[in-house]
Structures are given as structure tokens and as C-alpha cells.
Amino acid sequence: MLVSELADRADVPLATVKYYLREGLLPAGETTGPRRAEYDETHVRRLRVLRLLREVGGVPVTSLRQVVDALEDEELPIHEVMGLVADVISEEPESEFHDPAALDVVDEVLARVGWDDLRPESVDRRRLATLVSLLNAPGPLAATVEILSFYAKAADHVARTEVDLLDHTVERSQLLEQLVTGSVVYGQVFQVLRQLGEQHHLARVSSASPVTR
Amino acid sequence: MLVSELADRADVPLATVKYYLREGLLPAGETTGPRRAEYDETHVRRLRVLRLLREVGGVPVTSLRQVVDALEDEELPIHEVMGLVADVISEEPESEFHDPAALDVVDEVLARVGWDDLRPESVDRRRLATLVSLLNAPGPLAATVEILSFYAKAADHVARTEVDLLDHTVERSQLLEQLVTGSVVYGQVFQVLRQLGEQHHLARVSSASPVTR
DNA sequence: GTAGTAAGATAGTGCTGGTATCCACACTCC
DNA sequence: GGAGTGTGGATACCAGCACTATCTTACTAC
Numbered sequence: 397m398l399v400s401e402l403a404d405r406a407d408v409p410l411a412t413v414k415y416y417l418r419e420g421l422l423p424a425g426e427t428t429g430p431r432r433a434e435y436d437e438t439h440v441r442r443l444r445v446l447r448l449l450r451e452v453g454g455v456p457v458t459s460l461r462q463v464v465d466a467l468e469d470e471e472l473p474i475h476e477v478m479g480l481v482a483d484v485i486s487e488e489p490e491s492e493f494h495d496p497a498a499l500d501v502v503d504e505v506l507a508r509v510g511w512d513d514l515r516p517e518s519v520d521r522r523r524l525a526t527l528v529s530l531l532n533a534p535g536p537l538a539a540t541v542e543i544l545s546f547y548a549k550a551a552d553h554v555a556r557t558e559v560d561l562l563d564h565t566v567e568r569s570q571l572l573e574q575l576v577t578g579s580v581v582y583g584q585v586f587q588v589l590r591q592l593g594e595q596h597h598l599a600r601v602s603s604a605s606p607v608t609r
Numbered sequence: 610m611l612v613s614e615l616a617d618r619a620d621v622p623l624a625t626v627k628y629y630l631r632e633g634l635l636p637a638g639e640t641t642g643p644r645r646a647e648y649d650e651t652h653v654r655r656l657r658v659l660r661l662l663r664e665v666g667g668v669p670v671t672s673l674r675q676v677v678d679a680l681e682d683e684e685l686p687i688h689e690v691m692g693l694v695a696d697v698i699s700e701e702p703e704s705e706f707h708d709p710a711a712l713d714v715v716d717e718v719l720a721r722v723g724w725d726d727l728r729p730e731s732v733d734r735r736r737l738a739t740l741v742s743l744l745n746a747p748g749p750l751a752a753t754v755e756i757l758s759f760y761a762k763a764a765d766h767v768a769r770t771e772v773d774l775l776d777h778t779v780e781r782s783q784l785l786e787q788l789v790t791g792s793v794v795y796g797q798v799f800q801v802l803r804q805l806g807e808q809h810h811l812a813r814v815s816s817a818s819p820v821t822r
Numbered sequence: 823g824t825a826g827t828a829a830g831a832t833a834g835t836g837c838t839g840g841t842a843t844c845c846a847c848a849c850t851c852c
Numbered sequence: 853g854g855a856g857t858g859t860g861g862a863t864a865c866c867a868g869c870a871c872t873a874t875c876t877t878a879c880t881a882c
Contacts, residue, residue: 399859411841414861431848431859450839451703452743454667457839475811482804490664511809518808520801527798530665537787537794546770547795548802554763555806559814561756574750579807581750582760583800585740588733589761590799591695593768594792595731596724598688601772611828624872627830644829644878663870670870828879835872842865849858 399425402435406443413443421446421460438569445573449485453580459484467572474572481576483519488526495529502528504541509548554586612638615648619656626656634659634673651782658786662698666793672697680785687785694789696732701739708742715741717754722761767799 402425403410416422422442425433442464449455449463466472466480502524506514514521531539558578562571615638616623629635635655638646655677662668662676679685679693715737719727727734744752771791775784 409841412839415840418861425860427860429848429859431846431861433860448743452740473812473815475808475815478804478811479808482808486801486804506805509806511805513809513812514805518805520805524798524801524805527665527794527801530661531794537791539798543774544798547767547799548806550763550767551799551802551806552809554760555803556810557759558807559810575807575811578750579804581740581744583803585737585752585757586760586764586803587796587800588699588737588740589764590768590796591691591699591792592719592724592727592731592733592737593722593761593764594771594788595688595692595695596726596765597769597772598691598788599686599726601775602686602688613827622872625870628871631831640829642828642879644827645880646829823882825882826880829877831874831876833872833874835870837869839868840866842863844863845861847859850856852853852855 397435399433399435402439402443405440406447408443408447416443416446419457419461421457421464441570441573445577448577448580452584453485455485459487463576467569467576470568474568474575477572478575478579479515479518481579485580486519486523488523493526494522495525498525498528498532501525501539501541501544505544505548508541508545509552511548511552558582610648612646612648615652615656618653619660621656621660629656629659629670632670632674634670634677654783654786658790661790661793665797666698668698672700676789680782680789683781687781687788690785691788691792692728692731694792698793699732699736701736706739707735708738711738711741711745714738714752714754714757718757718761721754721758722765724761724765771795 397405399413400410403413406413413422417424422439425435425439427433445467446460446464449460450457455463462484463481466477466484469477472480499522502521506512506521528539528544531537563574564571566574610618612626613623616626619626626635630637635652638648638652640646658680659673659677662673663670668676675697676694679690679697682690685693712735715734719725719734741752741757744750776787777784779787
């Protein structure tokens with residue numbers, strides 16, 4: 397298939413496809429002549445993954461490069477690929493202040509939930525510490541080890557189920573694509589469901605308390 | 610306190626404070642002279658909420674207007690304020706295509722989990738339907754009622770606990786601020802924890818399966 | 823009085839994520 | 853074999869967003 401068909405199939409403007417090609421996010425098609433190149437299904441899938449990461453995950457285009465690199469590294473075990481992808485997704489360009497106390501809290505929580513095999517340089521670990529100090533900084537929004545452990549247990553439950561539901565019959569590259577898009581899209585799904593749940597339970601208690609009414 | 614002190618206290622550049630004042634996100638201070646105005650603690654708190662929504666929640670500045678409108682409406686019950694805030698947070702400017710089948714799936718899930726008191730015009734409900742059709746559109750990432758119900762049950766557990774932990778002794782405006790920032794920041798916390806959990810469990814199974822290695 | 827800062831208004835900036843245009847040529851269809 | 857469409861490749865341009873800088877007028881603390 398030619399570029400324009402590729403753009404059609406993935407429902408992405410042609411100009412954008414060209415842009416992604418320029419940025420090296422999409423491998424060049426197989427050149428079949430001076431002004432001709434062929435693209436295949438892998439390009440369509442790649443394009444869809446990129447679009448989901450951009451539009452649902454909010455990942456900046458420049459960071460997509462790192463995702464692509466991780467996806468294409470055949471040497472890496474799958475969980476390390478996902479680690480790199482998670483790093484990119486959670487990356488925040490801003491402040492790099494460190495709060496050692498918050499990091500201690502995070503490590504205590506991770507130990508409690510039994511995740512003892514995480515890379516210490518994980519962006520997520522640091523990001524978590526940043527969030528914890530944000531919560532503890534101004535007012536009484538206490539992010540204690542107990543409360544965080546509650547969230548960690550809930551997250552463990554969700555993550556375990558997700559991994560157990562994986563389809564191990566497909567080939568590696570497709571498994572990875574499923575993992576990445578699943579992680580991003582179901583992440584949003586959970587987020588939205590949690591907000592709906594908060595509304596429901598707030599409505600539930602609002603008849604019992606004078607303040608919430 | 611004067612503007613510059615307000616900016617200091619909330620750790621926001623003075624120019625940005627002025628910008629937020631211009632945009633009506635921050636109520637004007639009490640004018641004490643032609644070129645003089647006084648700000649207080651409520652301004653500091655408001656500013657911190659705005660910053661968290663912007664930087665952690667990724668809410669665009671223009672949408673913040675709707676959030677402050679909801680926060681300032683004394684008539685609204687708390688769960689409705691949170692509903693409006695959730696709408697703003699989940700809003701996506703893009704495509705407004707509708708997939709009736711996906712909406713049916715969503716409603717079935719919401720019924721199963723017992724959230725029968727949601728406003729039908731909720732942005733979250735529509736957003737969920739969009740996510741479901743994204744998942745079902747291309748490949749085999751099936752978002753069935755069963756799988757979504759699993760997520761909904763997990764979200765229900767988290768949301769119920771959050772609501773039960775609320776501190777009902779503080780006054781309304783502070784409760785609301787806690788709710789909003791908590792919803793946004795703990796949302797990120799959960800997201801990050803889930804990613805870490807996925808990595809842990811992927812590493813766990815990767816020794817057992819040839820594909821994941 | 824005078825130095826320093828406030829408030830308020832307006833204009834400009836840097837970054838991101840694309841679009842648009844152009845070109846010289848090749849393929850397709852009559 | 854000629855017309856018309858479409859290609860790969862390069863470069864220029866653009867809109868939106870979140871600020872940021874500058875300027876003016878005037879108050880206030882020393």
C-alpha cells in the first residue's frame with residue numbers, strides 16, 4: 397500500500413503521516429522505485445499505537461521516539477520494555493526537586509505490597525515521591541504509608557488481573573502493542589470510572605452529613 | 610498581603626498570578642486604594658488548587674474557569690460540584706462521534722456496579738463510551754461488559770474508601786478543595802502504582818512464558 | 823522628596839504539533 | 853504517447869496555549 401492508503405487506513409491526515417515519518421516514528425516503507433514506497437500492516441498498527449499514545453495518553457511527539465525505540469529492541473524482555481514505556485508516559489519535564497522523606501515513604505509502600513523487583517531508577521518511583529510531597533506539602537491531605545498502601549493493593553489487584561488476561565498466543569510485537577495501548581487506554585477507563593464512583597458515593601453520603609450537602 | 614507575597618506563598622511567578630487574575634480564576638483582592646489590594650489565605654489556597662489542576666491534572670487554563678465557577682456556587686450539593694469538575698477534567702476537545710453500541714455497554718456496566726444515580730449527560734459516561742469503541746475498533750483488545758465490570762468494581766472499591774476517609778469537620782470550601790486536589794493527585798498516584806504493578810507482574814510471569822521473555 | 827514597588831493594561835515570546843506548498847518526477851488510464 | 857493524478861522529499865508556515873515582559877501611573881515607607 398502507498399502512503400495515502402496508509403493514512404486512510406489509520407484515519408490520520410496524510411500530512412501527519414509524513415510528519416511522523418520525518419520524525420522517525422514510523423519506519424520508512426520499502427522503496428520500490430524513485431518515487432514509490434510500499435507500506436504494510438505493521439505500519440498501520442504502529443500508526444494506531446502512536447495515535448493512541450498521543451491522543452489518549454497525552455505523550456509528546458518527541459517522547460514517542462523513546463517508545464518506538466523500546467518497542468523495536470528485540471533483546472529486551474517484555475517487562476523491561478513496559479518499564480521504559482512507563483517511564484516515558486510518566487515523565488514530567490518540570491521540577492526535579494527531591495524529598496528524601498517522601499522517597500522513603502514510597503519505598504516502604506512498595507516493600508509492603510511486595511514489588512521488590514523494580515528498577516530503582518524507575519521514573520515512576522520518583523514521580524510517586526513527587527506526588528507524595530505535593531500531597532503533604534500544603535494542608536491536611538496526608539499521604540501516609542497506610543493510605544498509599546491501600547492504593548497500592550488496589551493497583552496490584554488490577555495489574556495482576558490485567559497480566560493474567562494477556563493473550564500469549566500472539567507474537568511478541570503484537571503482544572507489546574496490546575500491552576502499551578491497553579495500559580494507556582484502560583488507565584483512562586479506570587480514571588473515569590473512579591470519578592464516576594466518587595460522584596456516586598458522595599451522593600450516597602450527602603444525605604447523612606450537613607457539610608456535604 | 611499584597612500580590613507579590615501571594616505569589617511567593619503559593620510559589621507561583623508574579624506574572625502568572627496576574628495572568629490568573631486577568632482570566633478571572635482568582636478573585637480580585639480587596640481594593641485598599643487606587644493601586645493597592647489585599648489578598649488572604651483563601652487566595653493562597655485557590656492558587657494552589659489551580660496549580661495542581663493545571664500541572665498534575667493537565668487541565669487547560671480556559672477550563673479552569675468552569676472549575677472555579679462550580680467551586681463558588683454555594684447552592685450546589687457537593688457531589689454535583691464534583692460532577693462538574695469531573696466533566697471538565699475528562700473533557701476532550703476532539704471528535705464527537707457516537708457509538709451507540711459502546712454506550713449500551715457502558716450503561717450495562719454502570720447498572721451492574723449499582724451506580725444508578727448518575728446524570729445521563731455526564732461527560733465521563735460519554736468519554737467511557739469513546740474509550741470502549743477505541744478499544745474495540747482495531748484489534749483484539751476486547752472491552753467486554755465483564756472486563757469493564759471488573760474495572761468498575763475496583764474503581765468502586767477505591768472511590769468508596771476515599772469518600773469514607775473524608776474529613777467532615779472542615780468547612781465546605783475546604784472540603785471541596787480537598788476533594789478536587791485529592792481526586793486529581795490520587796488519580797495520578799493510582800495510575801503510577803498500576804504501571805509499577807504491571808511491570809512487577811509481567812516480570813513474574815516472564816519466566817514461565819516463551820513469548821514474554 | 824525620593825526610591826521602591828503596586829496595580830493595571832497591552833504586547834510579545836517560546837514551544838508544540840502539526841499544515842501547506844512546492845518540486846520533479848513516475849505511474850495509470852485511456 | 854499524452855494527460856492527469858499522485859509520490860517522496862524538503863522547506864516554510866501557522867495556530868493555540870501558557871505565560872512573560874514592558875510600560876504607565878501612583879502610592880507608600882523611609
